[in-house]
Amino acid sequence: xxxxxxxxxxxxxxxxxxxxxxxxxxxxxxxxxxxxxxxxxxxxxxxxxxxxxxxxxxxxxxxxxxxxxxxxxxxxxxxxxxxxxxxxxxxxxxxxxxxxxxxxxxxxxxxxxxxxxxxxxxxxxxxxxxxxxxxxxxxxxxxxxxxxxxxxxxxxxxxxxxxxxxxxxxxxxxxxxxxxxxxxxxxxxxxxxxxxxxxxxxxxxxxxxxxxxxxxxxxxxxxxxxxxxxxxxxxxxxxxxxxxxxxxxxxxxxxxxxxxxxxxxxxxxxxxxxxxx
Amino acid sequence: xxxxxxxxxxxxxxxxxxxxxxxxxxxxxxxxxxxxxxxxxxxxxxxxxxxxxxxxxxxxxxxxxxxxxxxxxxxxxxxxxxxxxxxxxxxxxxxxxxxxxxxxxxxxxxxxxxxxxxxxxxxxxxxxxxxxxxxxxxxxxxxxxxxxxxxxxxxxxxxxxxxxxxxxxxxxxxxxxxxxxxxxxxxxxxxxxxxxxxxxxxxxxxxxxxxxxxxxxxxxxxxxxxxxxxxxxxxxxxxxxxxxxxxxxxxxxxxxxxxxxxxxxxxxxxxxxxxxxxxxxxxxxxxxxxxxxxxxxxxxxxxxxxxxxxxxxxxxxxx
Numbered sequence: 001x002x003x004x005x006x007x008x009x010x011x012x013x014x015x016x017x018x019x020x021x022x023x024x025x026x027x028x029x030x031x032x033x034x035x036x037x038x039x040x041x042x043x044x045x046x047x048x049x050x051x052x053x054x055x056x057x058x059x060x061x062x063x064x065x066x067x068x069x070x071x072x073x074x075x076x077x078x079x080x081x082x083x084x085x086x087x088x089x090x091x092x093x094x095x096x097x098x099x100x101x102x103x104x105x106x107x108x109x110x111x112x113x114x115x116x117x118x119x120x121x122x123x124x125x126x127x128x129x130x131x132x133x134x135x136x137x138x139x140x141x142x143x144x145x146x147x148x149x150x151x152x153x154x155x156x157x158x159x160x161x162x163x164x165x166x167x168x169x170x171x172x173x174x175x176x177x178x179x180x181x182x183x184x185x186x187x188x189x190x191x192x193x194x195x196x197x198x199x200x201x202x203x204x205x206x207x208x209x210x211x212x213x214x215x216x217x218x219x220x221x222x223x224x225x226x227x228x229x230x231x232x233x234x235x236x237x238x239x240x241x242x243x244x245x246x247x248x249x250x251x252x253x254x255x256x257x258x259x260x261x262x263x264x265x266x267x268x269x270x271x272x273x274x275x276x277x
Numbered sequence: 278x279x280x281x282x283x284x285x286x287x288x289x290x291x292x293x294x295x296x297x298x299x300x301x302x303x304x305x306x307x308x309x310x311x312x313x314x315x316x317x318x319x320x321x322x323x324x325x326x327x328x329x330x331x332x333x334x335x336x337x338x339x340x341x342x343x344x345x346x347x348x349x350x351x352x353x354x355x356x357x358x359x360x361x362x363x364x365x366x367x368x369x370x371x372x373x374x375x376x377x378x379x380x381x382x383x384x385x386x387x388x389x390x391x392x393x394x395x396x397x398x399x400x401x402x403x404x405x406x407x408x409x410x411x412x413x414x415x416x417x418x419x420x421x422x423x424x425x426x427x428x429x430x431x432x433x434x435x436x437x438x439x440x441x442x443x444x445x446x447x448x449x450x451x452x453x454x455x456x457x458x459x460x461x462x463x464x465x466x467x468x469x470x471x472x473x474x475x476x477x478x479x480x481x482x483x484x485x486x487x488x489x490x491x492x493x494x495x496x497x498x499x500x501x502x503x504x505x506x507x508x509x510x511x512x513x514x515x516x517x518x519x520x521x522x523x524x525x526x527x528x529x530x531x532x533x534x535x536x537x538x539x540x541x542x543x544x545x546x547x548x549x550x551x552x553x554x555x556x557x558x559x560x561x562x563x564x565x566x567x568x569x570x571x572x573x574x575x576x577x578x579x580x581x582x583x584x585x586x587x588x589x590x591x592x593x594x595x596x
Binding site for chain 2: 163199
């Protein structure tokens with residue numbers, strides 16, 4: 001008995017087809033469960049706040065808290081639409097965005113200007129920093145340091161850290177020089193500064209470590225105290241936004257975040273606490 | 278002869294599975310064009326492609342620095358990788374003893390299996406400091422040069438693999454004829470084998486270019502990513518792929534559309550390169566139609582190995 005080509009093919013086609021069908025069934029059904037799981041407090045927005053919000057959510061015992069990241073703009077929109085209990089924004093709101101929203105500062109995040117640990121420069125004025133990032137000052141010698149070109153490192157367009165830096169240091173009209181190196185990662189930027197003796201960059205305060213040192217801006221070093229008191233100017237608020245005052249389980253969560261315990265979590269993670277109202 | 282029902286059903290199911298791959302490609306194409314075209318039309322294709330400034334926060338989207346960046350690092354990678362790759366392929370296909378081949382060829386193919394982030398990391402840890410500290414180079418180290426060197430290594434497997442297959446597909450009788458006429462081994466390789474394998478090698482090189490243009494992660498890690506026309510190999514550059522990967526995190530609105538539009542430019546470059554590689558390969562059939570009995574098998578082998586086995590282009594564009 002000899003098998004026809006078709007019969008030979010069928011030998012493996014049929015098990016294979018069966019397998020495909022079996023695999024397809026759970027794929028179709030598994031996505032259904034999620035929708036019904038909603039409930040509890042939903043936070044949405046800034047990717048900068050997300051890791052801290054997750055810490056708060058984990059420590060909170062008053063119910064389920066879900067954190068969704070999507071950027072500050074999405075967070076503001078979510079607060080307006082009511083698709084989340086809290087919208088999270090890591091930047092100040094424009095007047096048009098702020099309308100109808102209650103803003104609660106839940107922590108403050110400093111942005112530290114960092115240089116290599118061996119760099120003799122320890123302080124700069126905002127104007128000097130602007131000139132460095134604008135390319136007007138391109139050698140450390142002009143600032144009293146080594147005779148070496150400055151390696152300027154910045155974050156990518158769209159990054160909240162860059163937006164804050166642009167707004168507070170550069171202002172509306174001065175641009176960051178196009179020859180500045182660009183990276184999309186805070187940790188990567190710190191590594192680049194830690195390895196290049198002539199580099200300068202900026203990272204969120206929690207990223208500071210002893211491989212780099214922070215620059216005092218206009219004489220003020222970024223510390224938890226100077227950031228909390230707003231004396232250190234290069235900083236941004238972490239905002240929780242609600243349409244009207246928070247109520248019910250959302251209000252309970254907000255109370256927890258602003259409590260001593262909640263603020264201690266923020267401090268442990270490198271944020272500056274908000275002073276109790 | 279009528280097929281039995283289960284066979285027909287099975288065939289249908291498999292056909293459906295196969296066409297889903299094409300459907301996905303179609304969906305991706307439609308999606309990036311739908312997302313990206315509005316901003317191109319809005320700003321004008323010329324100012325988008327030939328614009329010198331990329332400042333999304335000010336609504337300026339000029340891709341020329343990124344196009345130049347991709348071109349520079351790719352050219353640099355070829356400059357370094359091409360001689361190495363071809364030399365490698367000639368050695369392995371024509372000269373190396375079989376035992377060396379069995380070790381070397383899989384080793385080179387293994388290079389393709391190393392994740393690109395590993396290449397990038399090695400580049401960051403070794404190459405960038407080397408360029409920065411070496412007085413002959415200088416600068417910040419993050420540069421077109423660093424990206425070119427990394428990419429040169431990354432395109433090696435593509436160039437070597439396809440070139441070896443093309444060289445091996447040259448009928449043995451060509452070599453015998455050449456040697457019979459008194460040519461040395463080198464004369465045979467340079468005068469007979471390489472010209473006969475040329476179209477296959479060209480296809481390999483073009484696919485290598487595609488690999489270099491499409492590479493993202495390794496380039497982001499070492500190229501510096503400044504949006505500026507590079508003036509020297511030591512300048513930092515941003516490539517098209519890096520542009521998307523760097524800024525996709527927070528982009529919204531027109532900025533996100535502009536990144537999709539960057540994807541369209543990459544898509545077109547990819548298609549063009551694939552088409553070029555395909556043409557180069559097809560040309561071989563014409564150049565090698567010599568009536569000789571062993572040729573048919575050699576030709577078939579060339580098609581099997583060098584022809585349709587080529588790695589897909591641009592699969593990492595949106596990774």
